[in-house]
Amino acid sequence: MSTSAPDTPLIAIVGNPNSGKTTLFNLLTGLKQKVANYPGVTVEKKIGECYSQHGKKLRLIDLPGAYSLNARSPDEAVLRDVLLGRRPETPRPDRVVCVIDSANLERNLYMVSQVLELGLPTILVLNMIDVAAQREWHIDAKRLSEELGVPVVQTNAVTGAGLIELKLTLSREDLAAPQWENAALPEGVRAALEHSRDELRQTGAIHTRSSLLEPLYLLSDHDPTHYGIADSQMARIHELRGRMEADFPGWEDALVAERYRRIEELCAKVLKRPDQEIETITTKLDRILLHPVLGFVNLLLVLGLLFFLIFKVAEGPMGWIETGFGALGSWVEGLMSPGDFRDLIVNGVVPGVGGVVIFLPQILILFFFIGIMEDTGYMSRLAFIMDWAMSKVGLNGKSFLPFLSSYACAIPGVMAARTIDSPKDRLITILIAPLASCSARLPVYSLLIGVLFPAGRVSAWVQAGIMLGLYALGTFGAFFFAWVFNKCVMKGSASPMILEMPAYKMPAIRSILLHVWQRARMFLVRAGTIILGISILIWAASTYPKTQGDTSAQQMEHSFAGRAGKFIEPAIAPLGYDWKIGIGLIGSFAAREVFNSTMGVVYAVESEDDDNLAPLRDKLAGERRPGGGLVYTPLVCISLLVFYVFAMQCVSTVAIVRRETGSWKWALFQLGYMTGTAYLLSLLIFQIGSALGF
Amino acid sequence: MNEDWQSIAAVAVIIVTVVLFAIRAVKRRKKPGCGGGCGCGK
Numbered sequence: 001m002s003t004s005a006p007d008t009p010l011i012a013i014v015g016n017p018n019s020g021k022t023t024l025f026n027l028l029t030g031l032k033q034k035v036a037n038y039p040g041v042t043v044e045k046k047i048g049e050c051y052s053q054h055g056k057k058l059r060l061i062d063l064p065g066a067y068s069l070n071a072r073s074p075d076e077a078v079l080r081d082v083l084l085g086r087r088p089e090t091p092r093p094d095r096v097v098c099v100i101d102s103a104n105l106e107r108n109l110y111m112v113s114q115v116l117e118l119g120l121p122t123i124l125v126l127n128m129i130d131v132a133a134q135r136e137w138h139i140d141a142k143r144l145s146e147e148l149g150v151p152v153v154q155t156n157a158v159t160g161a162g163l164i165e166l167k168l169t170l171s172r173e174d175l176a177a178p179q180w181e182n183a184a185l186p187e188g189v190r191a192a193l194e195h196s197r198d199e200l201r202q203t204g205a206i207h208t209r210s211s212l213l214e215p216l217y218l219l220s221d222h223d224p225t226h227y228g229i230a231d232s233q234m235a236r237i238h239e240l241r242g243r244m245e246a247d248f249p250g251w252e253d254a255l256v257a258e259r260y261r262r263i264e265e266l267c268a269k270v271l272k273r274p275d276q277e278i279e280t281i282t283t284k285l286d287r288i289l290l291h292p293v294l295g296f297v298n299l300l301l302v303l304g305l306l307f308f309l310i311f312k313v314a315e316g317p318m319g320w321i322e323t324g325f326g327a328l329g330s331w332v333e334g335l336m337s338p339g340d341f342r343d344l345i346v347n348g349v350v351p352g353v354g355g356v357v358i359f360l361p362q363i364l365i366l367f368f369f370i371g372i373m374e375d376t377g378y379m380s381r382l383a384f385i386m387d388w389a390m391s392k393v394g395l396n397g398k399s400f401l402p403f404l405s406s407y408a409c410a411i412p413g414v415m416a417a418r419t420i421d422s423p424k425d426r427l428i429t430i431l432i433a434p435l436a437s438c439s440a441r442l443p444v445y446s447l448l449i450g451v452l453f454p455a456g457r458v459s460a461w462v463q464a465g466i467m468l469g470l471y472a473l474g475t476f477g478a479f480f481f482a483w484v485f486n487k488c489v490m491k492g493s494a495s496p497m498i499l500e501m502p503a504y505k506m507p508a509i510r511s512i513l514l515h516v517w518q519r520a521r522m523f524l525v526r527a528g529t530i531i532l533g534i535s536i537l538i539w540a541a542s543t544y545p546k547t548q549g550d551t552s553a554q555q556m557e558h559s560f561a562g563r564a565g566k567f568i569e570p571a572i573a574p575l576g577y578d579w580k581i582g583i584g585l586i587g588s589f590a591a592r593e594v595f596n597s598t599m600g601v602v603y604a605v606e607s608e609d610d611d612n613l614a615p616l617r618d619k620l621a622g623e624r625r626p627g628g629g630l631v632y633t634p635l636v637c638i639s640l641l642v643f644y645v646f647a648m649q650c651v652s653t654v655a656i657v658r659r660e661t662g663s664w665k666w667a668l669f670q671l672g673y674m675t676g677t678a679y680l681l682s683l684l685i686f687q688i689g690s691a692l693g694f
Numbered sequence: 695m696n697e698d699w700q701s702i703a704a705v706a707v708i709i710v711t712v713v714l715f716a717i718r719a720v721k722r723r724k725k726p727g728c729g730g731g732c733g734c735g736k
Contacts, residue, residue, distance in 0.1 A: 337700075339696070339697040339699075340703070340705075341701075341704045344704045533715055536707060536708060537708070537715075540704075
């Protein structure tokens with residue numbers, strides 16, 4: 001078992017989803033936190049630091065939200081494994097802070113009771129105390145503390161109320177182990193678990209000093225990801241579980257019922273609430289926001305506002321970044337004598353990295369808005385509203401949450417599909433998730449919309465409308481394919497959805513800004529590493545082999561990149577694309593936003609120096625074919641936009657889908673159907689548009 | 695930096711980039727997943 005270093009105690013922050021756990025963690029640690037992944041799973045690991053009242057350094061770990069230690073998802077499995085000290089890279093916490101939503105006391109106390117049974121010194125935080133007060137709920141914190149034998153602190157993580165009391169409690173060194181008695185196990189079940197523990201010890205699945213809780217969680221987790229337990233051991237666990245179920249039918253349900261009975265008893269002592277539910281702001285707002293018609297209209301307004309902000313508010317900072325990169329290029333050009341290295345910087349690195357970094361403000365606005373929707377509780381309403389639409393294509397609202405995550409990035413979206421119980425629904429959700437327009441598509445959309453409708457010629461509302469249309473097209477495409485897969489590929493009935501509706505609350509702006517800052521840092525690190533590397537390679541491919549006496553345009557045509565573009569030109573010409581766009585398509589196969597950096601490098605290398613620092617958008621708008629016609633006609637721009645709405649163009653997603661589905665079959669199927677659809681629709685748009693004279 | 699040295703420097707940068715990408719690809723094979731590099735933060 002791994003334990004923490006004694007001089008810097010490790011404190012785990014645990015709680016149900018939507019209990020305000022992460023907001024509290026952010027409030028305690030501020031910028032002193034590090035985000036990584038738990039090895040083997042794509043679950044975020046957040047560790048931060050704060051200081052006790054006596055100046056002693058404390059390490060805090062924000063564990064994934066869960067409803068129970070009986071893990072049903074990889075997130076919950078991480079929580080359980082860390083608390084049991086099973087993960088070698090994460091020491092077992094010295095203390096636990098259990099954050100609970102005061103307005104959902106009974107449900108939250110379920111996991112608290114399991115955590116208390118672990119015997120670790122625990123602090124109970126009654127968060128969202130304001131929401132409970134709105135309902136006229138009175139929780140006797142002193143009595144609760146006496147009953148559980150742990151300190152209880154009341155907080156409001158949004159306003160920071162109770163934070164000082166929490167810090168004072170964290171500073172206490174005399175925290176005793178909780179007084180909560182372990183779940184009462186019927187004698188037969190206890191004996192069977194003890195027997196199972198011996199068998200599991202023999203196979204090496206658990207260590208020799210394990211408590212009875214470990215076999216209990218191993219045997220009662222129905223979709224477990226047990227860290228460090230081999231497949232052969234899992235087979236043994238399945239066998240033991242089967243035997244337990246045969247000998248003591250319904251033993252797990254009986255344990256759950258017993259636990260809730262004790263929680264009810266406890267609540268009767270500590271909680272006073274009115275006989276009738278008080279109408280809260282949440283119920284009043286939900287009458288509008290969950291209304292079948294008004295709710296949907298509101299959803300469209302919210303998304304319309306988002307895209308308007310993306311175009312209007314981001315305009316200024318994007319201009320500054322563009323000017324900054326232009327000035328940087330000019331400065332390097334003036335500083336160095338002509339040569340390959342200067343070309344590499346001025347025509348490769350600066351336009352390549354600049355072509356992606358320029359979209360940072362838009363991506364930050366997107367993440368800020370998503371943060372606001374999550375923090376206020378509106379995101380769950382969005383899933384509820386969309387449940388109706390999802391049911392039309394044979395899925396449910398539970399599939400919408402992974403789909404919604406995919407608007408930020410398809411990878412967490414595909415991972416989030418693990419929460420879907422039905423294997424059929426899960427697979428279909430994975431297959432359609434990358435059709436949600438992710439943040440990597442945003443730079444490509446913005447660039448092409450800028451070429452199609454330059455700023456100043458149309459209003460930001462029109463640009464926002466087109467962007468919204470592209471997002472809607474991807475969403476519609478996803479629904480259409482979900483319906484097709486349901487009807488033709490994987491037939492079966494839809495499964496019902498169970499979704500928690502958290503109370504509305506004011507967003508914790510500080511916490512959201514911290515999240516946005518983390519995303520900004522990741523985006524810039526990516527621009528400074530992957531995008532920088534790809535820009536260098538694209539420059540090399542566009543520059544070599546060198547030919548004597550050729551113009552820049554001829555040189556580009558003879559380069560490796562030019563040859564690759566020319567090679568695929570016959571296949572993409574019917575879509576209206578020339579060989580240079582072909583280079584962009586090949587380059588962006590790894591990641592969509594690379595299209596911008598590739599085009600930035602290609603046009604910078606090709607230009608005869610006089611306009612190589614002009615914005616990429618202007619270069620694209622002025623690009624002409626050998627015959628004199630514009631390359632980026634409105635029809636070509638639309639064809640290209642539609643291509644990027646539907647094409648996979650993301651190697652990381654292909655790899656994750658392969659891992660999540662367990663075979664290449666579905667990953668390649670997805671790559672094929674998305675690329676095929678993108679090609680076919682772009683072809684139809686260009687050919688029909690051309691025939692109609694556009 | 696004269697033109698010859700610039701050519702050598704450019705090629706050196708390209709080789710280093712290729713090597714770094716190769717190392718990254720090998721590491722990724724050992725530890726699949728986005729690894730936080732995709733910007734998703736997961």
